[in-house]
């Protein structure tokens with residue numbers, strides 16, 4: 001489907017960088033309001049016919065493989081971004097998580113916690129809009145997700161272990177046909193893309209809807225390399241590289257950056273100038289810092305009878321009981337446990353790919369039950385994205401350097417979560433149990449965080465740069481703290497809210 005085409009010198013358009021959860025949403029929301037948008041997307045545009053139930057093949061087709069130094073991130077370079085690969089778990093942040101510093105205190109000298117400059121009450125109407133847009137199961141009269149065997153085992157064990165708050169809902173996967181897309185077939189290859197489009201991805205929701213407005217142009221295979229500005233410091237356009245390696249400039253009235261944390265930090269840092277010697281919007285020195293990626297962990301248990309955990313959407317089922325802040329457990333913040341199924345390929349990665357531990361589980365594959373741990377990750381200035389001093393990648397950009405180390409709070413939280421998971425499965429007679437770290441870099445947050453004080457962060461409560469009035473950040477980079485749950489529903493809610501703000505400012509002629 002082709003949308004409208006804009007000329008490069010059309011300075012009335014909003015340029016959105018990235019077409020994933022944040023970029024795809026803010027672009028469509030603006031286009032629906034009649035605001036002209038050009039969306040630059042580094043990856044190519046697949047169709048559902050290109051999606052195959054083959055994880056390594058789909059990784060080659062849609063994964064981000066440009067060089068990065070340091071910690072691994074499992075993200076995508078394709079129209080739709082990582083919403084092509086994600087599982088679709090969509091919980092809201094809880095009220096205390098918007099008040100990280102107030103609730104937990106500054107954990108130690110290394111942490112840099114702040115409160116969000118907005119509250120759950122302010123975001124709640126946008127959570128409603130995001131849930132309706134994404135079709136979140138168990139919300140707004142949408143049925144809950146189908147209960148898989150893996151979920152039933154998890155729920156039964158959780159009940160025996162004394163937990164109450166367990167649901168199969170809160171998935172942005174259609175339980176039944178909705179919004180022109182079919183219901184889930186429970187085949188379980190969600191991380192390889194969803195070949196029938198039951199799982200929400202901007203590739204086949206936000207992007208085509210924006211194209212239908214006549215106010216939107218998607219430029220795939222267009223890697224933004226730099227954002228330009230005028231003498232007053234307002235941004236004026238984006239330089240990008242096309243598939244043939246040629247550079248172009250698209251003029252802009254405003255720019256929204258949504259490249260998924262590493263790329264968002266990279267483009268801001270790479271847009272340095274005389275006026276912004278440390279990078280665009282970086283007078284605070286906070287661009288790239290406070291990178292958060294959640295306390296992650298994986299849990300496997302061999303159960304006495306078959307579970308067949310692969311016969312389900314990849315993830316279905318969340319336990320919320322441990323999300324509250326309860327310092328008696330020995331750490332700040334809380335976590336969720338989430339039922340997750342695993343294909344042999346991913347399981348092999350989780351367990352290190354060989355050895356007796358690996359074979360002990362694979363021999364019992366049909367009896368396996370599995371959980372995923374996701375929890376609050378305290379902001380630390382040392383966890384950061386920076387640019388390599390000398391090394392450039394194929395697009396001529398400095399290679400990003402990703403530095404991330406778990407805080408001891410994270411390790412203590414994971415240990416607690418593994419203990420809780422063990423109780424859940426042992427209550428049902430598990431024969432063998434394994435729990436450990438899962439350093440996969442799926443949930444990326446921070447690096448351009450919203451802050452009330454411009455010295456503490458990069459953006460204000462709308463995701464608008466403190467230093468540059470017509471520059472916005474529209475992805476998880478603006479999270480002031482991580483909360484425990486998966487971030488994408490919050491990214492989408494914030495993007496819808498940001499689009500409202502941009503439209504209002506344009507109507508008032510202040511943007």
Ligand SMILES: Cc1cc2nc3c(=O)[nH]c(=O)nc-3n(C[C@H](O)[C@H](O)[C@H](O)COP(=O)(O)OP(=O)(O)OC[C@H]3O[C@@H](n4cnc5c(N)ncnc54)[C@H](O)[C@@H]3O)c2cc1C
Nearest residue numbers: 018020021022042081082087088089224259263475486488
């Ligand atoms: C295996 C897996 C499972 C996940 N499951 C869940 C889940 O269950 N629930 C949840 O909430 N989250 C989940 N996530 C995380 C979720 O996918 C992300 O939070 C979400 O996609 C982030 O949205 P985004 O817009 O920031 O980035 P993305 O969706 O990654 O989109 C960024 C886009 O920007 C493009 N881009 C980057 N740089 C440039 C540039 N310079 N020029 C042009 N384009 C550029 C990229 O190609 C990409 O398309 C999961 C992630 C993974 C990997």
Ligand code: SF4
Nearest residue numbers: 184185187188190194
């Ligand atoms: S299990 Fe459901 S959401 Fe996942 S890929 Fe299959 S149809 Fe899509």
